Every structure is written in structure tokens, then in C-alpha cells.
Amino acid sequence: MVSLSEFGAIFAMQGFNGLSVFCVLLLMALGLAIIFGQMGVINMAHGEFLTIGAYMTYLLSKLTTEYAPSLQPYYFFGAVVLSFIVAYGIGYLTEMLLISRLYKRPLDTLLATWGLSLAMQQTFRSIFGAKEVSATLPDWLLGSFKPTENIDIPINGVFMMVLTLLLTSAIFLLLFRSRWGLQVRATMQNRVMSGAVGINTRKVDRATFALGCGVAGVAGAAFTTIGSTGPTSGSLYIVDTFLVVVFGGAQSLLGTIASAFSIAQTQSTAEFFLTGSMAKVLTLSAVIVILMLRPQGLFSVRVRK
Amino acid sequence: MNAAYEKLLGGRSGFIGLLVLAALLLLVFPLSLDIFRLNLVGKYLAYAFVAVGLVLCWGYGGILSLGQGVFFGLGGYCMAMFLKLEASDPISTKIQSTPGIPDFMDWNQITALPAMWQPFHSFSFTVLAVLAVPTFLALLIGMAMFKRRVGDVYFSIVTQAIAAILSILIIGQQGLTGGVNGITDLKTLMGWDIRTDSAKLILYFVNAGLLIVCILFGRFILSSKLGRLLMAMRDKEERVRFSGYDVASFKVFVYCVAAMFSAIGGAMFTLQVGFMSPSFVGIVPSIEMVIYAAVGGRMSLLGAVYGTLLVNFGKSYFSETFPELWLFLMGGLFIAVVMYFPNGLAGVYHNQSRRFMTWLATRKSSTLTTQVTLTPPKVAVEKTEKINIVIDNANLEASK
Numbered sequence: 113m114v115s116l117s118e119f120g121a122i123f124a125m126q127g128f129n130g131l132s133v134f135c136v137l138l139l140m141a142l143g144l145a146i147i148f149g150q151m152g153v154i155n156m157a158h159g160e161f162l163t164i165g166a167y168m169t170y171l172l173s174k175l176t177t178e179y180a181p182s183l184q185p186y187y188f189f190g191a192v193v194l195s196f197i198v199a200y201g202i203g204y205l206t207e208m209l210l211i212s213r214l215y216k217r218p219l220d221t222l223l224a225t226w227g228l229s230l231a232m233q234q235t236f237r238s239i240f241g242a243k244e245v246s247a248t249l250p251d252w253l254l255g256s257f258k259p260t261e262n263i264d265i266p267i268n269g270v271f272m273m274v275l276t277l278l279l280t281s282a283i284f285l286l287l288f289r290s291r292w293g294l295q296v297r298a299t300m301q302n303r304v305m306s307g308a309v310g311i312n313t314r315k316v317d318r319a320t321f322a323l324g325c326g327v328a329g330v331a332g333a334a335f336t337t338i339g340s341t342g343p344t345s346g347s348l349y350i351v352d353t354f355l356v357v358v359f360g361g362a363q364s365l366l367g368t369i370a371s372a373f374s375i376a377q378t379q380s381t382a383e384f385f386l387t388g389s390m391a392k393v394l395t396l397s398a399v400i401v402i403l404m405l406r407p408q409g410l411f412s413v414r415v416r417k
Numbered sequence: 418m419n420a421a422y423e424k425l426l427g428g429r430s431g432f433i434g435l436l437v438l439a440a441l442l443l444l445v446f447p448l449s450l451d452i453f454r455l456n457l458v459g460k461y462l463a464y465a466f467v468a469v470g471l472v473l474c475w476g477y478g479g480i481l482s483l484g485q486g487v488f489f490g491l492g493g494y495c496m497a498m499f500l501k502l503e504a505s506d507p508i509s510t511k512i513q514s515t516p517g518i519p520d521f522m523d524w525n526q527i528t529a530l531p532a533m534w535q536p537f538h539s540f541s542f543t544v545l546a547v548l549a550v551p552t553f554l555a556l557l558i559g560m561a562m563f564k565r566r567v568g569d570v571y572f573s574i575v576t577q578a579i580a581a582i583l584s585i586l587i588i589g590q591q592g593l594t595g596g597v598n599g600i601t602d603l604k605t606l607m608g609w610d611i612r613t614d615s616a617k618l619i620l621y622f623v624n625a626g627l628l629i630v631c632i633l634f635g636r637f638i639l640s641s642k643l644g645r646l647l648m649a650m651r652d653k654e655e656r657v658r659f660s661g662y663d664v665a666s667f668k669v670f671v672y673c674v675a676a677m678f679s680a681i682g683g684a685m686f687t688l689q690v691g692f693m694s695p696s697f698v699g700i701v702p703s704i705e706m707v708i709y710a711a712v713g714g715r716m717s718l719l720g721a722v723y724g725t726l727l728v729n730f731g732k733s734y735f736s737e738t739f740p741e742l743w744l745f746l747m748g749g750l751f752i753a754v755v756m757y758f759p760n761g762l763a764g765v766y767h768n769q770s771r772r773f774m775t776w777l778a779t780r781k782s783s784t785l786t787t788q789v790t791l792t793p794p795k796v797a798v799e800k801t802e803k804i805n806i807v808i809d810n811a812n813l814e815a816s817k
Contacts, residue, residue, distance in 0.1 A: 154570060218570050219481045220755045226704055227751025234744035351581040354574045389589030396582045400575055404561040
């Protein structure tokens with residue numbers, strides 16, 4: 113007989129698990145929600161931009177433990193900034209050299225960025241080696257928080273949630289409450305008209321794409337708190353990421369959040385009853401079936417074409 | 418007769434192209450390569466089925482499926498299940514705790530053959546399943562997606578997810594599918610040992626023959642009215658729809674054909690290589706198969722075969738000699754093909770041959786008498802016109 117408190121504890125832990133999966137999915141999808149959702153560019157190298165962030169964090173953790181141990185507890189904040197800057201820079205270059213020439217051929221962008229992702233994976237392998245690496249976490253991120261006997265909440269999970277919340281609100285403010293965001297949305301909705309009212313659409317494209325990549329970099333940095341990084345870890349995320357964005361309704365940030373939440377809860381609940389792989393199969397299949405019934409996703413934005 | 422010549426073989430230039438390919442596959446390779454290399458080529462040609470299918474559905478239909486590995490794998494697995502059952506007869510598996518079932522089932526503590534495997538004792542059922550199971554799946558996916566007018570990009574993402582699902586499923590269900598190792602140790606096909614050199618040679622010819630049949634079938638589709646509609650749909654879907662055509666059904670049809678081609682390739686792959694594993698099902702192999710078609714030329718059935726051979730030769734050469742460089746090259750190939758050669762090898766060939774033809778024509782007309790010169794320029798003009806159409810298509814695509 114399971115007592116009520118134990119049942120409550122299982123429920124709370126399960127809920128927490130679901131929330132951490134939600135944060136992971138949302139972090140992965142945020143960058144893509146900008147790149148694919150707003151711009152309509154299929155960036156198959158998105159996973160590699162996550163990996164860039166993870167490797168930058170690893171690099172910084174290694175540097176601080178070696179040369180400045182006193183800074184070690186705080187390196188993570190620097191890592192987030194560094195990941196953003198590096199991923200932003202590489203994203204900027206990618207847009208300039210590759211994406212900007214392919215805006216009119218979306219399916220070809222898909223192939224070209226897949227090629228880019230292969231080349232990036234090999235670059236990671238050449239620089240950091242084929243083995244998986246993990247950043248040394250500062251002490252305050254380890255351990256767990258125990259409100260009652262049966263509940264055990266890991267600190268790094270809480271940290272991820274806080275980061276997710278901050279990043280999501282920052283993106284929301286930037287896209288929907290700032291002048292720049294207005295320009296971005298105007299450009300995506302009607303490029304010619306935006307150009308006519310004096311928006312430099314090229315510049316907006318470039319910055320938007322780079323911003324999406326930068327956000328992916330920050331997400332990658334966050335992932336080092338929960339797992340190790342290898343040259344091909346990014347490619348593991350790509351299917352989930354795209355499904356989250358498509359399922360939510362590509363142009364809606366709220367939709368992305370809602371879809372990440374529902375997919376995460378389904379998956380973690382299914383994992384409780386089934387094996388991990390079957391839970392994944394079940395979740396993905398459910399998403400696909402729903403997408404077949406409702407191709408525009410959960411939340412669709414009405415845009416006149 | 419004349420109609421068949423024009424339609425199936427694509428007139429003189431198409432016929433010559435096909436003849437060259439057939440000679441290469443059926444004469445040059447078997448005569449010049451040893452059996453190990455020939456078997457390798459056979460394996461590549463099994464991939465070429467997928468590429469030919471992709472030319473139909475992507476190049477002409479505008480449907481980019483990133484999940485062709487699913488159909489390749491399903492075809493391959495159906496064939497592998499039959500061969501595996503034959504290889505695990507009670508006598509050769511008597512050391513197992515349950516003799517008569519495949520070895521990986523025994524390792525996974527399964528004591529009776531699952532119902533899903535039962536019908537694969539029959540060869541005729543297996544052949545039917547190889548053709549029908551993937552086609553039916555394609556029909557389901559196609560009906561669900563195209564009837565609801567899901568756009569090209571979304572379709573690509575969904576097919577990619579399906580490839581991911583199937584490979585996770587196969588790896589997860591170890592007892593049923595052999596898990597990540599796949600189905601291995603396949604020995605005989607109805608008592609005929611498929612591992613001997615002579616069997617490999619025969620299978621190679623069967624494979625090459627089937628491939629040529631598939632190309633002919635593809636040509637037949639493309640030269641029919643359906644082929645023209647496919648191209649029209651790819652370039653202006655709405656207009657075709659407003660003309661009263663049921664666009665979705667055409668898309669479903671061409672997608673199913675591509676799936677069936679892939680499945681045949683998968684089954685031939687299993688027969689020639691002697692195993693099937695989830696590594697041919699997932700996202701990475703599926704996208705790699707797209708690049709075969711892209712390198713060969715997405716608008717050319719014959720080009721797809723050359724593209725497949727070229728990429729695979731390159732892959733085996735570079736991954737042996739410069740393993741570090743291979744992924745860079747592959748990535749660069751994707752980017753270069755998309756940015757600079759959207760029509761692949763076939764496009765380059767067309768441009769060069771056109772240049773050569775005009776050069777030939779101008780040379781002849783300046784040296785020979787007028788009486789004779791009348792014919793060569795006419796051929797050249799005809800050719801140029803054809804090429805212009807191809808280029809126009811490419812331009813249309815670029816401007817879309």
C-alpha cells in the first residue's frame with residue numbers, strides 16, 4: 113500500500129521530470145522558433161549551434177580550472193555570454209555566405225545546411241576529439257534540494273528552469289515589445305513593403321538568423337549542466353526541435369512553449385510506464401498524427417499571403 | 418513501336434544514354450572488376466533505386482522526402498526476415514534453448530516465433546510484402562499529408578521524424594527485430610547459397626536488370642501526361658488545382674512509386690550484402706540518399722545512378738584514405754551542389770554537350786557545302802531547344 117505522501121512525492125518528482133524535459137525542449141526550440149518560425153529558414157545545422165555553446169562552456173570551464181581557480185564558481189555566467197557571442201558570430205557568417213543566397217529555395221537550404229552540419233561535426237571532432245567531454249560544474253550547481261523526505265530536486269534542474277525562463281522572456285521582449293522586433297516581424301510578413309518604409313531587410317535577416325543561432329548557443333551552454341557533449345550530440349536534437357516548432361504552429365512563440373510543454377509531459381509520463389525508446393516512439397507518433405489532422409500546428413497565426 | 422521508342426526510351430538521345438548505362442552496368446563493370454568490387458558496386462546500385470525514386474518525387478514532383486530510408490529499410494527487413502527464418506531451421510539452431518527461431522530472439526528470451534514473423538516462411542508472401550508494405554505506408558503518409566495540403570517543407574520534416582521513429586522502434590524492439598545489430602547471418606534463398614561468388618554475380622545482374630526496368634518505368638511515367646502534370650504542379654500547384662486536377666492524388670501516386678523503388682532497392686541490398694540493420698533506416702542515411710539524387714541531377718533518372726555511384730565510390734575511397742576529410746568533403750558536396758550545380762552532373766553534361774554541339778555545328782557549316790550543312794544545325798537546334806526547356810525549368814525553380 114503506497115501511502116498518500118509517497119504518492120504525492122512520486123507525482124511531484126514526475127512533474128519535475130516533465131518540467132526539466134520541457135525546459136530542454138524549449139531551450140532547443142527557441143532558436144529555431146526564430147529561424148524557422150519567423151524566417152522560414154530550415155536550418156538543419158541548428159543542433160550544431162547548440163553543440164558550439166556546449167563546447168564553449170567546456171572550454172571556459174577548462175581554462176578557469178587551469179588558470180584562474182578563484183573564478184571557477186562564476187565561470188558559467190561567462191560561458192553563457194561567450195556561447196552566445198560565438199554562436200552569433202558563426203550564425204552571422206553562415207547567413208552571409210550561405211543562407212542569404214538561398215531564401216527563395218527553402219528545400220535547397222535544407223540540404224545546404226545539412227552539409228554545413230556535417231562539416232561542423234567534423235570540425236568539432238578535429239578540435240575537441242571524438243570522445244564526449246563534460247564541463248566541470250561549479251559546486252553550487254551540484255547536489256540537490258530536499259523539501260521533504262521523499263522529494264529530491266536537483267539544483268542543476270532548477271538552474272535550467274531559471275535560465276529557460278529568462279531566455280524566453282528576453283526573446284519575447286525582443287521580438288514583440290521592441291522596435292527591432294517590430295522590424296523583424298514586418299520584414300517576415302511583407303518584405304517588399306518593409307523595404308519601402310525604410311527597413312534594411314537584409315540587415316534584419318542577418319541579425320535575426322544570427323540571433324537564433326546565438327540563442328541556440330546559450331541553450332547548448334545550459335545543456336552542459338545535465339549531460340556530456342560529443343561532436344554529434346547536436347544531431348540527436350534536430351528531430352525533436354523541428355517537431356516542437358512545427359507542432360506549436362511555426363510563427364507563434366506561445367505555440368512553441370505550449371507544444372514543448374505538452375510533448376515533454378507526454379514523454380515523461382509515458383516513460384513512467386514504458387521503456388525510454390517506446391515512450392519516445394509513442395510521443396513522436398502522437399505528434400505526427402496530430403500534425404496530420406491539424407497541419408498548421410496548435411497555435412496558428414493568421415497572416416494574409 | 419515508334420511511340421514506345423519515343424516514350425520509353427526518350428528518343429535518340431535518351432536511348433543512347435540508356436544504352437551507355439546498360440553497357441556500363443552489364444558489360445564494363447562485370448568484365449573489369451573482381452567479384453568483391455562488383456558486389457560493392459551492386460550494393461551501391463541498390464541505393465540507386467532510392468535515388469531514381471527521388472528523381473521522380475523530388476525532381477519532378479517537388480516532394481522532398483527525407484525518409485526514403487524508411488522504405489529502403491522496410492523492403493530490406495522484409496527480405497531479411499524471410500532469409501533469417503530460412504537460416505534458422507531447427508537443425509542449425511539446435512544449440513539454442515528454443516531451436517527453430519532466429520538467434521537474436523533466443524538471446525532475448527523469446528520462446529516462440531512472433532505472429533508478425535509467421536507469414537515470412539513463404540517466399541511469395543515475402544515478395545509481396547517487400548512491394549506492398551512500404552507502398553502502403555507511403556500511401557497512408559501521402560494521403561494524410563497531401564490531402565490536407567501540407568506544404569513541402571512540413572512534409573520533409575514529418576518524413577524525417579518518421580525515419581527517426583522507425584529507427585528508434587527497430588532498435589528498441591530487440592527481440593522482434595534484432596535491435597541495433599539488425600538481422601545478420603543470412604545464408605540461403607530457397608536453398609540457394611547467396612554467399613558464393615557465382616550467386617553474387619547472378620544477384621548483381623538481377624539487381625542491375627531491375628534497376629534498368631525501374632528507370633524505364635520512371636521514363637514511362639514522365640513521358641506520359643502524368644509526368645507533365647507533375648512538373649506543372651511542382652512549378653505552380655495552385656494553377657493545376659484550379660484547372661480541375663486532383664493534385665493530392667498525383668502526389669500520393671508518385672510518392673508511392675518512389676517508395677516502391679526504394680523497397681526493391683532495400684530487398685536487393687539485403688540479398689547482396691547479407692544483412693540489414695537500422696543504420697540504413699534513420700535520418701542520416703535517408704538524407705545521404707537525397708544527395709545521391711542531387712549530385713546526379715534531380716531531373717535525370719540516369720544521372721541519379723551515376724550520382725549514387727560517384728558519391729559512394731568517393732565515400733569508400735576517402736573514408737579509407739582520408740577519414741578526417743570525408744565529412745568535410747561530403748558537407749562541401751551538399752553545399753556546392755545546391756549553390757552551384759542545382760541540376761547536378763546531368764546539368765553539367767547537358768550544358769557541355771550543348772556547347773559542343775553548337776561548336777560542331779558552326780564548324781561544319783563553315784567548312785562544308787550548304788547542301789550537307791542543312792542537317793547538322795537542325796539537330797543542334799533541336800537539342801538546344803530541349804536543353805533550353807531543362808534550363809527554363811531550373812530557372813523557374815530558382816525564381817520560385
